[in-house]
Amino acid sequence: MHILRLGALALLAAVPPPAAAQQSRLTIAGITAEPGSRASGFLEVPAARDSGTRIPFTIIRGASPGPTLALIGGTHGSEVAPILALQEVRAMVDPGQLRGTLLIIHVANLPSFLGRTIYYSPIDGKNLNRVYPGSASGTVSERIAHRITTEIIERADYLVDMHAGDGNESLRPYTYWNKLGLDPRVDSAAREMALAWGSEHIIIDTTRTRDRERSVYTQNTAHIRGKPALTTENGYLGLPDPVMVERNVQGALRLMRFLGMLPGERVKSEAPVWLAPYEVLTSPASGVWHPAVERGYTVSRGALIGVLTDFFGEKLAEIRAPFDGEVMYVVATPAMNQGEPVGMVAARAVPARP
Numbered sequence: 403m404h405i406l407r408l409g410a411l412a413l414l415a416a417v418p419p420p421a422a423a424q425q426s427r428l429t430i431a432g433i434t435a436e437p438g439s440r441a442s443g444f445l446e447v448p449a450a451r452d453s454g455t456r457i458p459f460t461i462i463r464g465a466s467p468g469p470t471l472a473l474i475g476g477t478h479g480s481e482v483a484p485i486l487a488l489q490e491v492r493a494m495v496d497p498g499q500l501r502g503t504l505l506i507i508h509v510a511n512l513p514s515f516l517g518r519t520i521y522y523s524p525i526d527g528k529n530l531n532r533v534y535p536g537s538a539s540g541t542v543s544e545r546i547a548h549r550i551t552t553e554i555i556e557r558a559d560y561l562v563d564m565h566a567g568d569g570n571e572s573l574r575p576y577t578y579w580n581k582l583g584l585d586p587r588v589d590s591a592a593r594e595m596a597l598a599w600g601s602e603h604i605i606i607d608t609t610r611t612r613d614r615e616r617s618v619y620t621q622n623t624a625h626i627r628g629k630p631a632l633t634t635e636n637g638y639l640g641l642p643d644p645v646m647v648e649r650n651v652q653g654a655l656r657l658m659r660f661l662g663m664l665p666g667e668r669v670k671s672e673a674p675v676w677l678a679p680y681e682v683l684t685s686p687a688s689g690v691w692h693p694a695v696e697r698g699y700t701v702s703r704g705a706l707i708g709v710l711t712d713f714f715g716e717k718l719a720e721i722r723a724p725f726d727g728e729v730m731y732v733v734a735t736p737a738m739n740q741g742e743p744v745g746m747v748a749a750r751a752v753p754a755r756p
């Protein structure tokens with residue numbers, strides 16, 4: 403009777419496989435996982451017009467059939483809490499208990515992770531989460547996106563792109579629900595996924611492009627292709643904070659239980675805070691950033707978010723809240739480039755429950 407409240411997605415996931423059902427082995431990029439086992443290796447991104455890289459990934463192939471869930475970490479290399487969490491998830495998920503297939507991208511953007519950069523690849527200067535679905539003949543970020551699109555997203559039924567505050571961002575946890583408006587079934591399933599993940603704060607995002615060939619974001623690339631997807635944000639400032647690592651682990655396990663991939667009770671957030679609209683505030687000039695708020699602050703329209711000075715300390719600009727809302731993240735380190743984010747404010751949605 404509990405299942406009746408969970409909608410079509412859960413009903414589908416709740417249909418048990420035939421007792422004798424056994425799924426076949428799965429091979430991706432030369433890495434083969436037998437039913438009831440895990441295998442790890444690399445998606446190679448060969449050098450072309452610039453340097454190559456490799457993408458560490460794991461296949462956990464359940465013994466019995468079920469959905470395929472892709473969990474992606476390290477799209478931004480300094481967002482480390484999800485990267486550490488996915489190492490734990492890899493070890494915790496018992497292939498013998500798993501139904502379906504878990505695909506883990508441990509670090510999507512290895513050049514950024516090893517180069518300790520924020521936002522941009524140290525090789526081509528591009529933001530991996532702005533170049534999807536990528537290109538086989540593009541620069542390295544575009545080739546990474548192409549590999550992930552063709553090898554992982556095309557195989558997945560569901561996807562979570564696991565982000566955190568970047569190395570400069572002090573962030574409070576939240577999730578983006580992509581209410582794209584192309585397919586109500588996909589939007590609705592993604593909403594259920596957001597609740598299953600356990601977010602207390604969920605952004606209702608209606609701003610993403612519907613262009614399949616220029617889908618821009620990892621999440622959007624899956625969602626446009628009919629695969630319900632989330633972008634989650636748990637962690638901050640490039641730190642392996644144990645509470646944030648655990649939030650990522652528990653979100654992944656909760657979602658797998660919800661999808662019927664792991665045994666255990668299906669649980670959803672009962673009363674999340676729905677947020678819309680949101681606005682990323684950007685800097686009008688390069689200089690030194692002095693934040694006036696911290697993550698999670700509630701602000702009124704006009705409240706001071708921070709002050710930009712020149713390199714001598716003379717004030718260049720004041721950044722103020724565009725509407726009443728909550729500070730989802732604020733840049734907490736001083737370096738600031740023209741046009742880059744200084745923070746993000748989101749308003750409480752009306753009506754409160756979409």
Ligand SMILES: [Zn+2]
Pocket residue numbers: 477478481565566568
């Ligand atoms: Zn990110």
